[in-house]
Amino acid sequence: MDLVLGSRNENGWAVLEVQGEVDLYTSSQLRDAILRLTEEAENRIVVDLNNVSFMDSSGLGVLVAGLKRARERGGELALVFGEGSVQKVIGITGLDKIFPTHRSVGEATGGA
C-alpha cells in the first residue's frame, strides 16, 4: 500500500504528484518527498492530491510541517485537490484557511 510519488518543475514550482492513500503508514513517504524537495532548495512546492483516495491527520501533519518548512525558507506550499474525501478532511480541520488551495496544478503554478 505504498504511495506513488513523482515530481516535476512547472513555471518555477516543484510539483509533487501523490497517488494512493496517505495514512499513518504511508505519510512518512510523503514527508521524505517534501523534505527532499526543500533540501534541493525547491521551496515553492505544489502538492497535487487529485489522485489521493484517502488522507487522515497523519498526512495533514506532514503537509503542515512541509508548509512551515517552505515558508521558513521564504517559499510556499500549495495544495491541489478536487471535491471528495481529501477536500472534506482539509475543510473540517480548517486547513483550507492556512494553505493556498487550488483545483488544478495549472491554476496553482499560474500556468492556467
Added chain:
Amino acid sequence: MAQGATDRNDAAGSTVSLAIPADPASVGTVRYFAATIARHAGLPEELINDLRLAVSEACAEAIDTGVTGSIRVALSLEPEGIDVEVTSGGSIRQEGWEGLVPINRLQLIRALFPDAETHQGRGMRVVRFTVPFASSSKT
C-alpha cells in the same frame, strides 16, 4: 494483517469485528473492513468515507499512544445506524510513534460524529461513535 474476524448475531442486531496488530501497516485493512460492512449495510458513500476516516483515526490514535496489544474494531448494525467501537489495550512501548500530527485525532472523529466518546481504564481504551444511516452533511 488481521488476526481474525468474527460474526455474531443477537437480539440487538448483528456485530462484526476485526482484530489487528497495533501496526501502522494494518490500519488500511480496518478501513477496507469498515467500508465493506458499511456498504453492505447500505450506508451512503459520503458516510462510508467519514467512517473510513474515523476508524483510521481511532486506530492511528491507539498506535500513536504506543499500544502494543491488538486493536479490535467492532461494527454493530442497529436500526438507526452503525455503532462503532475501537478497543485497544496491552502494554505501552518505551518509545511511541513520533508525534507528527498537530491535529487531535479524537477531535477530528468528533467533528465527523459528534456523539464520539472515549473511555479508558484497566489497561483498555475504547473509542465509540455512531454512524447514522442518514447523512447530516457537516461540511
